[in-house]
Amino acid sequence: MKRIGRAAKGAITVGVFALALTGCSGGSPGASSDGPSGIVQIYTTSTPTQNERFEKAFEKAHSEIDLKITRGGPDLIPRVEAEMDSGSAGADIFISTSQQWFVDNEQNLLKGDYASDWPLWGIEGLVPAIGVNPHSYIVWNTNKFPNGFHSWDSLLAPETKGTLGFRDGIDVSMSGYLQYLEDQNGPDFLEKVAAQNPVFYPTTVPLTQAVGSGEVGVAMMSSPAPILELQAAGAPVDYWLAEDGFAVSFYSAILNNSKNQAAAKVVMDFYMSPEGQKAFNGGGYGGSPLDGIEGAIDVSKMQILDPKKITPEVIAKWGERFNTIFR
Incomplete structure (x- = not known):
């Protein structure tokens, strides 16, 4: 398990994607002469309230981009994989607590110029953790x-x-x-x-x-x-x-299969901004990798699950122990 390395308030560099994309030409998918636009599809396991709060804040800041958020559970993974295999339109961004899925599908994820000082990653520089969900x-x-x-x-x-x-x-x-x-x-x-x-x-x-x-x-x-x-x-x-509790992370990435990568990058940039973190994790709905986010749960002393350490052998061991203890 790992603890979040806390970033100094305001230390995270944001707006990288948005600044880089403001000059996109009108011929690019999801772009106009004024910058990225259009529909961005998000498939996510995060809660309806978090999604509603984020969508409202994002579309207030970026009215030219329309978010379509689909919430689900484990059923989302085969749906995303089927879209990737067929090349059909679907999710532009996928959000899940399953870090292993992102590791297994690294070749299907879009690389971007994320801020290097972001405190918490699923895959360094590729899959940021955008929220922390306590269980303890x-x-x-x-x-x-x-x-x-x-x-x-x-x-x-x-x-x-x-x-x-x-x-x-x-x-x-x-x-x-x-x-x-x-x-x-x-x-x-x-x-x-x-x-x-x-x-x-x-x-x-x-x-x-x-x-x-x-x-x-x-x-x-x-x-x-x-x-x-x-x-x-x-x-x-x-x-x-528990102040020194246990939590899991919501990981997020843009898919190579995205049909509107320019606008999807703007969305990811907003998830990683203080304003986006307040919308997604504020109100007590989660912890933030960033310091000083209003309404976010303080997870600075919590153990954040590192899925890489929970191997199939560890899961099998706990399955056997659980049955021995509780059955």
């Missing part, structure tokens, strides 16, 4: 537990037995999170959790929703969006986020 939350139903929880050990109280929720399924991020929990709490922590007879859910979204409905009283993993959405709807939920 404890979320509780305030009707069931009005005093809440403020440490991992507090989850082992007798009152949580049978009403503690956790995520099921072993993948790259879950393997990293289980390792984080053991590193923080000792090698027998997960066995102690198992003794609480936890209830399992396939992802953090239904897990967090189960807390809001009272189906379970407390969850030991979540992410910002489902918590904020439940609170906005008036659900009785509150949370604790």
